[in-house]
């Protein structure tokens with residue numbers, strides 16, 4: 001008798017505990033317009049979430065004790081999956097990922113451009129302990145493993161023995177749950193690598209079912225060669241390729257997006273799995289010296305060529321310059337004019353005085369439009385927590401507000417597919433990226449008539465408007481347009497089973 005009571009009490013206590021832990025228990029999103037992420041046409045439907053899972057979709061009546069979100073007049077969509085995000089360090093400063101969740105991002109892939117945390121296992125364990133607001137998945141970086149093996153002596157081709165050591169590190173990362181290999185072949189550490197080196201490492205990722213994600217070797221005059229190299233890596237290592245933030249960044253290749261599309265579609269027709277992502281800005285942000293790839297920063301001829309390639313000093317905005325605070329917020333041309341100099345003079349002087357952060361408007365909208373209109377191009381931010389470029393806080397609302405609502409480049413259904421099911425599929429996430437019964441409850445509720453980015457080149461952290469609710473694994477991280485401060489993200493690991501082949 002006593003024992004029965006005790007058992008009863010224990011069961012009761014457990015169920016109370018379970019309910020308390022699960023304050024996300026049951027939510028009904030009522031009366032919204034559902035865009036399910038697959039590209040299907042919108043329809044009015046209620047969505048019931050129990051725990052972390054989507055349980056029912058249809059015409060549903062509220063149940064006792066259920067939290068009801070009134071979504072009348074709002075769009076209900078899958079949470080956005082960002083395949084290219086630099087938040088890996090930013091999470092430590094802001095585990096609520098404010099600038100990310102307010103854009104509707106629910107899953108973040110870290111470790112792009114060849115730079116990743118290492119070991120991946122340690123990072124994922126740390127993320128788990130932190131309890132982040134979004135889900136996290138990680139790439140292993142080519143430059144990261146390259147530097148681990150070569151140390152400071154990386155400005156050369158690697159030996160066979162060094163490549164084998166890098167391969168071991170990639171293998172370790174893949175076993176620990178990395179989703180694939182990323183590279184940044186335009187950057188200092190990645191650039192000296194031969195294509196063969198990248199192929200060798202990609203083969204390791206391929207064995208574990210991973211993908212190869214590439215910031216290609218050149219996004220300027222030699223972009224076509226760089227895209228061809230990425231395709232070759234996919235063919236020879238036999239794995240899917242994701243071209244990161246696809247762009248054409250110099251005057252010499254402007255208006256050639258259709259030719260890039262032809263090149264990639266030809267590869268796709270041959271059975272290669274090539275996809276890309278694109279951010280919705282015609283300006284990149286970096287340090288001023290990347291404008292002169294030859295690195296002859298005091299040579300007026302080289303500097304003039306570099307500035308001409310991006311359309312002139314009118315397109316180069318100084319965002320930070322510790323030696324010349326008065327230059328901040330001005331273009332090279334404006335500074336030149338005010339001082340009776342040329343933009344070339346100003347460039348040489350700034351670099352001599354310690355450099356500067358710049359935002360450079362070197363892409364054109366017609367190319368971005370052509371890329372976005374391809375079925376295999378998804379939306380990514382290349383931003384993250386604390387990014388000093390407006391993409392860090394504005395990417396997803398910008399696409400929905402400017403390019404869908406205002407300029408009608410895409411239907412809302414197609415844009416959402418590019419933000420949800422397409423990137424989720426690319427990352428191998430089978431239970432995220434669309435709103436269907438049984439899927440994890442990563443959901444965004446927003447006002448399609450209001451949504452817009454507000455971050456600018458000079459004020460990159462301003463949050464967008466229009467996102468009303470964001471749910472991650474059924475828990476509310478944004479409610480009534482505000483960050484709740486709660487964190488429901490989980491760590492996603494690629495199943496590390498070796499592909500039989």
Ligand SMILES: [Zn+2]
Pocket residue numbers: 113184215244245382
């Ligand atoms: Zn990049």
